[in-house]
Every structure is written in structure tokens, then in C-alpha cells.
Amino acid sequence: MTTSTAPVLQAENLGKRYRNRNRWALSDCTLSIPAGRIVGLVGPNGAGKTTLLNLAAGLLRPDTGHIRVLGAAPAADAAHLARVGYVAQDAPLYAQLSVADHLQLGAHLNPGWDAAWATARITAAGLPPKAKTRTLSGGQRAQLAVTLAVAKRPELLILDEPAAALDPLARREFLDALADAVTGSGAGTGTGTGVGPGAGVGMSVVLSSHLLTDLERVCDHLIILTAGRVQANGAITDLLAAHRARTKPDADVEDMVLTYLSRGHHTQEETR
Amino acid sequence: MMWLAWRQFRTAALTMSALTLAILLPLAATGPHLNHLFTTQHLNHCGTPQTCTPAREAFFTAIKADTSILVIYFTAIVMLYLLPALLGLFWGAPLASRETETGTLRLAWTQSVTRHRWLTVKLAAGATAATILTGLLSWAVTWWSTPIDQAAHLAGGEQGALPNHFNPVVFGARGIAPVAVAVFGYLIGVTAGLLLRRTLPALAATLVVLAAVQIAVPVAVRQHYAAPERTSVPLIVDAHHPGLELSVDGPTLHxxxxxxxxxxxxxxxxxxxxxxxxxxxxxxxxxxTMTDDPTACFAAINALHLRQTADYQPGTRFAQFQAEETALYLLLSLALAGVCLRRVRTMAPA
Structure with a gap:
């Protein structure tokens, strides 16, 4: 792990078109994400958030432009895969396998696997190790999926709508647990397993959601995406200060994001 | 990766092993009896055609009188044709298509294992298991059928007997060839799953392609493994000739x-x-003008001094043909593995 300030993700004129829909899911996207941040990717449904994250995880290949993650092409090789943790939308898990099986899977498939941390976190989250994952609730599934992604000790953690399936209360608990996992103040320390200050120290996080309150809770950096284009990209404090200067001094993050989203909506209307 | 491959594969592997075992047991139970029939007819040292042909007839009469032997004989052949299809359908086709549908490919492909390795391990594991399973079954069936195949190999024709092991259908249920077909069936399934990405279409495509290949090979391909031999024998028809086919269609004689x-x-x-x-x-x-008494017709045909020219592959080439068929299916399997590895590089996992 390096402490350099090189961006964790760099996209240049990135575009992806789905053949069967004949529509650009993402077009001409140029952005840079600095290291060491917890980045929220906001935008309405269909804005291209999942496409951008899938491109970053190497699950999709761009039709135009370039993307580099941690200085290399996404999913370049096994060593690079080990440096990126990914939780796909709907937190896919093997329905026939148990919680413990999934931890085994993580241990066998990831050289940097932190078994002690993973076990501690599963215990803290109250996940029954022997339960098949098809019997778990949405919240439990999300917890397990995030545990798998974090316990491989990635430098960059990508989460696509990790809380989408959860009700408001479960979402709040989940995001707090996530913040703990990432900043290291949670499960890792309370169990006395000696795994140190959490798995996530030095980890950069990119997290997408269409719910602003989710992001305000955990993020320090925002990227606003509408209709496949980046509307804003910066530290929340900077974006908010600029927005307040333009509008009213007591504007909050929600005002700001809604302004950006409606602006994106208008430009989209104009280009039609 | 070996761990995941085995963990996901073991239920399917055990089911198929149980099915194979179910056919191995009756083979083991009746094999000695079959051998006994063979030796009691002195077929193992009958020597000349004069003694062999009647002994062969007696042997096949005894076989055909025993329904259980016949049932096992044909079930074994059916199983060896079915196994590649089952491996393609239950092991091969769901491998990628099911995981595309459930979305778990996005989990598998974001672990610290490249897609290339993910597929290579799964292909190797499936192909190895298919080899062991089919190899075991084909070896047992070939062992069990040895008395029948040896008797069928002797002079006396197919009338009242069972076909010899060079017969197009029996050939595919003997020796090493079924092993290569099973590996091929598995790879057809994997390829269909990777290309079509949906389980049901992948299953249908696997069945159609495998069936087409398994029909095309014996009908149109196998006879070209070596230049055929040709023999010409006089055509002599009489009322007692077993297997005579005679029809008159307008002026044409068949x-x-x-x-x-x-x-x-x-x-x-x-x-x-x-x-x-x-x-x-x-x-x-x-x-x-065919009457009840075809004697005049037979005499007229015999007076033409017709001959029958037969193209054939001699029995001594059986092993060579097995090797060539095995090589053919293994080459096709390798080509399919190449298609799979290319496909997985660019495939979207959901």
C-alpha cells in the first residue's frame, strides 16, 4: 500500500453503450477521484452510476475513452484485483452456500484475506455462520457482501447502492457499520482479536446511492452524475461553500445536490 | 479457486457419480454369468468356422433368451450416449449461465482471481471429472460386453446375433472414444452458457449441437478415418436367405x-x-408380376449373375478408429476451450 496522492480512479472521455438498448449509459465522462476519501456517487436512477462502477471494477469494458484504477487498467491481473474490493448492486451471494462458506471463499480467493477481522465482523453483525445466504434478510446479505469486500483489505472499496434494499432504520445501522468498517472504529477493535484498528485504514471508498441522506452520513467527497455526465466532483465542504456563495448562505447539501440534478435535467432537455 | 470450483461442483458431481454407480452394479453382478455362457459354448477355443458358427448361434440364442442381459446391454449403450449430454446439461451449461442470471459472476470475478484462471480451473475440474466418470463407465461396459463383442466378431452375420463393436452405434459405447465425447459434451455446455448467458437457451443449444455432432460423426465422418476396403460377392437369393430385402418398384429392382x-x-x-x-x-x-411363389423371380435374378460390392472398414482397424475418434473429439474440445477463454475476456457478467 502506498500513501501517494495519485488518484485512485481516473476516467477520460469514458463512454459505455448497451447494444441491446442502443443508448449511451455513460458518455464522455472525465473525472478523477483522489485517494483517501470516502466518495459518494449521487444521481437519479439510470444516471450511469452502476455502469461507471462496473467499468471501474473491470466487469465492463468501455466503448470509448479510458479508465485507470490505482494506476492500472481495471482488473488488470490477480494482484490488481486484490487491491480493489467490490460489492455489486443487490449484493450477489451464492444462495446455496452458508455465511461461513462465503468467508472460506474469501479466504481461498484473496491472498490478503483478514480472517480474524471477517469473523469478528460477522459475529458483531449477528450473522449466523451456518445459515445459507438465501435465508438472510436484505440487511444481513449487505453486511456479508461488504465484509467479503473489506476483508480482502483492498486499497479501493467500491460499493454500488449497498443500502438500496434496506428499510430506513436498517439502512442507518448498515451505514454506521460501514463507516466503522472503513474508518476502523468498529468491530475490529471491540472483539479483542488483535487485528488492529480495523481493516479499512488507508482505504479509499466510492459508494453510490440515489439517496442523499445515505451519502451525507458517511462521505466527505461528492460526485454528481446525471444522464451519463458528471455535474460536480469535489470535497463536500468545497462544493457546499461554492454553492452557498452562489445562492444563499444557509443552503445545505440537499439544496446543492438538487440544484445540480435539476441543472443536469435541463441540459438534458436542451440537447434533445 | 480449486476450493470454490469443488464447493460449487460437488453436489452435481456426486449426483452424476451415483447415477454411474447405479449402472456399474448390475454390470458387476451379471458380468461373470455372461463369461460363463461364453465358455460353456466353447467360443473361446472353437477354432474353425464349422465349429464356431453353431457355437456362436447357440451363444446368442442363450443371450436373447435372457431378458435381463439384453436390458443391461442396451441400457449400457444408452447410458454411454446419455452421459455426455447429461454432463453438458447439468455441469457445462449452467456453469456460466446460472451465475449470470443470479448475478454471482460479479462476486466471483471481483475476487483476487482473474476470469481466465476462474474459467481454466472450472474447465479443468469438469473435464477431469467427466474423464474419470465416463472412463470408469466405458471400461466397465467394455469389460462386461467382451463375450458378446467377441462372439459378434466371429463369422455368421448379424442375423440372430448382436452387432459387433464396429457397428456405428456400438462403437460409440466402447473403449476410450466415449471419454472424449463426454469431455466434448461438457465443453459444448460451457460454451453455450458463456455465449448465450441464459440457462434455458444454453440447455437447448447444448442438446441440439451435441445430438447433431453425435449423428453426423457416425453417419458422415467416421468412415473417412481410413480408406475403406472393398469386397465383391455374388448375389444369390433363395427363399431361406435370412435378411433378404427384395422389392420391385415399377421397372426398378431392389x-x-x-x-x-x-x-x-x-x-x-x-x-x-x-x-x-x-x-x-x-x-x-x-x-x-409377383406371385405367392417367388421361385421364378429368384431364379431370374440368379440368372443375371449379379454381384454385391461392399465398402467396409476391417475389424482390425477398430483400435485405430477409436484413437482417431478420440483425437477428433479432443481437438473439438480444445477448440471450444479456446472459444470459452476468448469469450470470458470480454463478457459482461450480468
């Missing part, structure tokens, strides 16, 4: 009797005149 080349695969028989040229002349008058 007549054929089985050409017995012991142990060989006779794959085409043509009617020629005495000089060896194809016979096209109209049917004799005596045959055009």
Missing part, C-alpha cells in the same frame, strides 16, 4: 442380402452386374 465381413463395419453395399458396373437394367419379367 435386392440386397447381408454381406458378412466378420468383425468389419460394412457401411455401403451396391448392386453391380457381373462385370462390376452398377446394375440399372429393368427387373426381370418374372419379378414384375
Amino acid at each position: 435386392v440386397q442380402t447381408p454381406v458378412d465381413v466378420p468383425g468389419a463395419w460394412v457401411f455401403s453395399v451396391h448392386l453391380t452386374d457381373a462385370t462390376g458396373a452398377p446394375f440399372h437394367a429393368p427387373a426381370p419379367q418374372a419379378c414384375q
Whole structure:
């Protein structure tokens, strides 16, 4: 792990078109994400958030432009895969396998696997190790999926709508647990397993959601995406200060994001 | 990766192993009895055709009287044709298509294992298991059928007997060839799953392609593994000739009797005149008005001195043909593995 300030993700004129829909899911996207941040990717449904994250995880290949993650092409090789943790939308898990099986899977498939941390976190989250994952609730599934992604000790953690399936209360608990996992103040320390200050120290996080309150809770950096284009990209404090200067001094993050989203909506209307 | 491959595969592997075991047990139970029948007819040291042919007839009469032997004989053949299809359908086709549908490919492909390695391990594991399973079954079936195949190999024709092991259908259920077909079936399934990405279409495509190949190979490909031998025998028809086919369609005469080349695969028989040229002349008058007594027609046909020219692959080539068929299916399997590895590089996982 390096402490350099090189961006964790760099996209240049990135575009992806789905053949069967004949529509650009993402077009001409140029952005840079600095290291060491917890980045929220906001935008309405269909804005291209999942496409951008899938491109970053190497699950999709761009039709135009370039993307580099941690200085290399996404999913370049096994060593690079080990440096990126990914939780796909709907937190896919093997329905026939148990919680413990999934931890085994993580241990066998990831050289940097932190078994002690993973076990501690599963215990803290109250996940029954022997339960098949098809019997778990949405919240439990999300917890397990995030545990798998974090316990491989990635430098960059990508989460696509990790809380989408959860009700408001479960979402709040989940995001707090996530913040703990990432900043290291949670499960890792309370169990006395000696795994140190959490798995996530030095980890950069990119997290997408269409719910602003989710992001305000955990993020320090925002990227606003509408209709496949980046509307804003910066530290929340900077974006908010600029927005307040333009509008009213007591504007909050929600005002700001809604302004950006409606602006994106208008430009989209104009280009039609 | 080995751990995940085995963990996901073990239920399917155990189910298929149980199915194979279910057919191995009756083979083991009846094999000695079959051997006993063979030796009591002195078929193992009958020597000349004069002693062998009656012994062979007696042996097959005894076999055909025992329904359980016949049921096992045909079930074993069916199983060896079914196994590649089952491996393609239950191991191969769901491998990528099911995981695309459930979305778990996005989990598998974001672990610290490249897609290339993910597929290579799964292909190797499936192909190895298919080899072991089919190898075991084919070895047992070949062992069990040895008395029948040896008897069928002797002179005496197919009438009242079972076909020899060079017969197009039996050939695919003996020796090493079924192993290569099973590996091929598995790879057809994996390829279909990767290309179509949906389980049901992948299953359908696997069945159609595998069936087409398994029909095309014995019908149109296998006979070309080596230049055929040709033999010409006089056509003599009489009322007692077993297997005689005779029909008159307008002026055209169709007549054929089985050409017995012991142990060989006779794959085409043509009617020629005495000089060896194809016979096209109209049917004799005596045959055009067929009566209850065909003696006059038979005499008229015999007076034409017709011959039958048979193209065949001699029985001594059986092992060579097994090796060539195995090589053919293994080459096709390698080509499919190449298609799979190319496909997985660019495939979207959901």
C-alpha cells in the first residue's frame, strides 16, 4: 500500500453503450477521484452510476475513452484485483452456500484475506455462520457482501447502492457499520482479536446511492452524475461553500445536490 | 479457486457419480454369468468356422433368451450416449449461465482471481471429472460386453446375433472414444452458457449441437478415418436367405442380402452386374408380376449373375478408429476451450 496522492480512479472521455438498448449509459465522462476519501456517487436512477462502477471494477469494458484504477487498467491481473474490493448492486451471494462458506471463499480467493477481522465482523453483525445466504434478510446479505469486500483489505472499496434494499432504520445501522468498517472504529477493535484498528485504514471508498441522506452520513467527497455526465466532483465542504456563495448562505447539501440534478435535467432537455 | 470450483461442483458431481454407480452394479453382478455362457459354448477355443458358427448361434440364442442381459446391454449403450449430454446439461451449461442470471459472476470475478484462471480451473475440474466418470463407465461396459463383442466378431452375420463393436452405434459405447465425447459434451455446455448467458437457451443449444455432432460423426465422418476396403460377392437369393430385402418398384429392382465381413463395419453395399458396373437394367419379367411363389423371380435374378460390392472398414482397424475418434473429439474440445477463454475476456457478467 502506498500513501501517494495519485488518484485512485481516473476516467477520460469514458463512454459505455448497451447494444441491446442502443443508448449511451455513460458518455464522455472525465473525472478523477483522489485517494483517501470516502466518495459518494449521487444521481437519479439510470444516471450511469452502476455502469461507471462496473467499468471501474473491470466487469465492463468501455466503448470509448479510458479508465485507470490505482494506476492500472481495471482488473488488470490477480494482484490488481486484490487491491480493489467490490460489492455489486443487490449484493450477489451464492444462495446455496452458508455465511461461513462465503468467508472460506474469501479466504481461498484473496491472498490478503483478514480472517480474524471477517469473523469478528460477522459475529458483531449477528450473522449466523451456518445459515445459507438465501435465508438472510436484505440487511444481513449487505453486511456479508461488504465484509467479503473489506476483508480482502483492498486499497479501493467500491460499493454500488449497498443500502438500496434496506428499510430506513436498517439502512442507518448498515451505514454506521460501514463507516466503522472503513474508518476502523468498529468491530475490529471491540472483539479483542488483535487485528488492529480495523481493516479499512488507508482505504479509499466510492459508494453510490440515489439517496442523499445515505451519502451525507458517511462521505466527505461528492460526485454528481446525471444522464451519463458528471455535474460536480469535489470535497463536500468545497462544493457546499461554492454553492452557498452562489445562492444563499444557509443552503445545505440537499439544496446543492438538487440544484445540480435539476441543472443536469435541463441540459438534458436542451440537447434533445 | 480449486476450493470454490469443488464447493460449487460437488453436489452435481456426486449426483452424476451415483447415477454411474447405479449402472456399474448390475454390470458387476451379471458380468461373470455372461463369461460363463461364453465358455460353456466353447467360443473361446472353437477354432474353425464349422465349429464356431453353431457355437456362436447357440451363444446368442442363450443371450436373447435372457431378458435381463439384453436390458443391461442396451441400457449400457444408452447410458454411454446419455452421459455426455447429461454432463453438458447439468455441469457445462449452467456453469456460466446460472451465475449470470443470479448475478454471482460479479462476486466471483471481483475476487483476487482473474476470469481466465476462474474459467481454466472450472474447465479443468469438469473435464477431469467427466474423464474419470465416463472412463470408469466405458471400461466397465467394455469389460462386461467382451463375450458378446467377441462372439459378434466371429463369422455368421448379424442375423440372430448382436452387432459387433464396429457397428456405428456400438462403437460409440466402447473403449476410450466415449471419454472424449463426454469431455466434448461438457465443453459444448460451457460454451453455450458463456455465449448465450441464459440457462434455458444454453440447455437447448447444448442438446441440439451435441445430438447433431453425435449423428453426423457416425453417419458422415467416421468412415473417412481410413480408406475403406472393398469386397465383391455374388448375389444369390433363395427363399431361406435370412435378411433378404427384395422389392420391385415399377421397372426398378431392389435386392440386397447381408454381406458378412466378420468383425468389419460394412457401411455401403451396391448392386453391380457381373462385370462390376452398377446394375440399372429393368427387373426381370418374372419379378414384375409377383406371385405367392417367388421361385421364378429368384431364379431370374440368379440368372443375371449379379454381384454385391461392399465398402467396409476391417475389424482390425477398430483400435485405430477409436484413437482417431478420440483425437477428433479432443481437438473439438480444445477448440471450444479456446472459444470459452476468448469469450470470458470480454463478457459482461450480468
